[in-house]
Amino acid sequence: MAKLERYRSPTARRLVERVLESPALVAAVRELPPEALGKWIDTLGLEDSGEIVALASTEQLLHVFDEDLWSASRAGEDPRFDPRRFALWLEVLLEAGEAAVAQRLCGLPLDFVTLCVARVVLVIDLDALGVELSEGGEANDPLEKALENAPYEEWQEFRLISRDARSFDSVWAALLALDQNHHDVLQRILERCAALSAELLDDAGGLYALLTSDEMLENDVRAERDDRRAEAGYIAPSDARAFLELARRGELDEATRDPVTRAYFRELAPTPKRASAAPKRNVERLQRLLRGSEPPKRAATKALVQRPARRLDAALRELAAAKPDLYRQRLDELGFLSNALIAGHSRGGQRLRPVEAVEEAAQVCEHGLEQLLEKSARSALELVETLHLDQLFRAGFRTA
Numbered sequence: 001m002a003k004l005e006r007y008r009s010p011t012a013r014r015l016v017e018r019v020l021e022s023p024a025l026v027a028a029v030r031e032l033p034p035e036a037l038g039k040w041i042d043t044l045g046l047e048d049s050g051e052i053v054a055l056a057s058t059e060q061l062l063h064v065f066d067e068d069l070w071s072a073s074r075a076g077e078d079p080r081f082d083p084r085r086f087a088l089w090l091e092v093l094l095e096a097g098e099a100a101v102a103q104r105l106c107g108l109p110l111d112f113v114t115l116c117v118a119r120v121v122l123v124i125d126l127d128a129l130g131v132e133l134s135e136g137g138e139a140n141d142p143l144e145k146a147l148e149n150a151p152y153e154e155w156q157e158f159r160l161i162s163r164d165a166r167s168f169d170s171v172w173a174a175l176l177a178l179d180q181n182h183h184d185v186l187q188r189i190l191e192r193c194a195a196l197s198a199e200l201l202d203d204a205g206g207l208y209a210l211l212t213s214d215e216m217l218e219n220d221v222r223a224e225r226d227d228r229r230a231e232a233g234y235i236a237p238s239d240a241r242a243f244l245e246l247a248r249r250g251e252l253d254e255a256t257r258d259p260v261t262r263a264y265f266r267e268l269a270p271t272p273k274r275a276s277a278a279p280k281r282n283v284e285r286l287q288r289l290l291r292g293s294e295p296p297k298r299a300a301t302k303a304l305v306q307r308p309a310r311r312l313d314a315a316l317r318e319l320a321a322a323k324p325d326l327y328r329q330r331l332d333e334l335g336f337l338s339n340a341l342i343a344g345h346s347r348g349g350q351r352l353r354p355v356e357a358v359e360e361a362a363q364v365c366e367h368g369l370e371q372l373l374e375k376s377a378r379s380a381l382e383l384v385e386t387l388h389l390d391q392l393f394r395a396g397f398r399t400a
Contacts, residue, residue: 240344368396
């Protein structure tokens with residue numbers, strides 16, 4: 001008699017093997033949403049994800065980088081770029097060969113690649129360096145010692161001085177790969193890095209001060225990242241802080257929509273989707289496999305989305321039956337509020353998890369709805385129909 005066996009979800013490594021064994025699933029990797037791809041890589045561990053990274057498109061990786069290469073120590077702080085994490089990504093990309101990593105770098109925005117290089121190496125014009133060393137005399141002894149202690153390489157008219165010894169080798173290997181077939185691209189990158197270094201030299205008070213500092217020029221790249229994430233529904237920490245501060249102060253009338261929310265939904269306008277190269281059924285099959293590979297606790301946490309509080313929940317159910325398009329709009333608004341809490345709010349010094357943010361946003365909206373019901377002759381359904389959830393949230397946030 002055949003025995004019944006408990007279903008065991010595939011291990012992360014076995015899942016990769018199953019995908020690589022199926023040409024249909026290999027093609028489907030390039031159609032995965034970046035969020036799903038990023039979670040898969042996170043589950044595997046970046047160091048063990050070389051085969052999956054090699055299959056992904058450069059566009060997918062750019063969106064994964066937006067999430068993986070930036071971090072903030074506290075909720076509400078602007079994220080900072082992590083050069084060591086990028087160096088680890090370069091090591092993984094180099095597993096596919098030098099030509100492959102060079103092609104990847106060429107496909108990424110030039111500002112982004114420039115930031116990555118500038119955060120790891122200080123690019124100095126050799127002629128300018130010679131002038132500075134010749135003019136300083138004995139006063140340059142500390143500078144010469146700093147230069148001796150810093151790893152460096154030279155490329156044409158530039159000296160590339162390490163700003164982060166643990167990341168320097170990976171970045172230098174990638175730049176050499178880029179030089180093989182894309183010499184002009186590398187030239188542009190290093191010229192821009194040298195210009196940035198010249199500006200830093202002026203601000204820092206000389207090369208010695210710069211070699212011993214840890215300043216970063218990343219505002220432009222962060223802004224581009226914020227734009228890409230806004231299209232996907234994320235909200236920048238600065239915008240989240242501004243929205244929550246407006247709600248806290250209560251300076252706007254509940255009937256008025258605040259400028260942060262208006263800008264968010266204007267940028268969230270749908271964009272045309274590119275044609276899929278893999279059949280939809282293969283992409284769905286791959287996503288089912290990925291969901292099945294998650295640890296039980298993690299999968300259960302994702303499924304545990306708390307329902308909004310009672311009056312708001314009832315009004316939303318009625319709205320879903322009567323006006324489904326407006327109901328979907330309200331769900332988008334709840335998503336905005338949850339993202340604002342994740343990006344700009346904390347509880348006990350800790351960033352909220354998505355399920356916690358949804359629950360808290362719904363509770364604040366419920367509180368705002370109760371306050372407005374006390375002052376209005378309208379029903380809960382009428383208020384939810386005529387007011388955006390962000391307006392209910394602002395009404396409740398001041399006193400919640």
